[in-house]
Amino acid sequence: MGRIGASELLIVLLVVLVLFGARKLPELARSLGASAKEFRKGIAEGASDDASTESD
Numbered sequence: 001m002g003r004i005g006a007s008e009l010l011i012v013l014l015v016v017l018v019l020f021g022a023r024k025l026p027e028l029a030r031s032l033g034a035s036a037k038e039f040r041k042g043i044a045e046g047a048s049d050d051a052s053t054e055s056d
Contacts, residue, residue, distance in 0.1 A: 020028055 017025065
């Protein structure tokens with residue numbers, strides 16, 4: 001229990017398709033990718049700030 005299998009993933013993707021529609025999916029994927037990129041950038045900046053603070 002706790003692991004997501006292929007059938008569960010397929011059901012989730014089908015629900016997302018029904019909720020948002022086929023035309024909105026590419027826009028949703030782009031915004032999700034941009035959000036993930038900004039999140040990683042923020043984590044990297046925070047880590048570099050912590051490293052510079054520790055070396056002072």
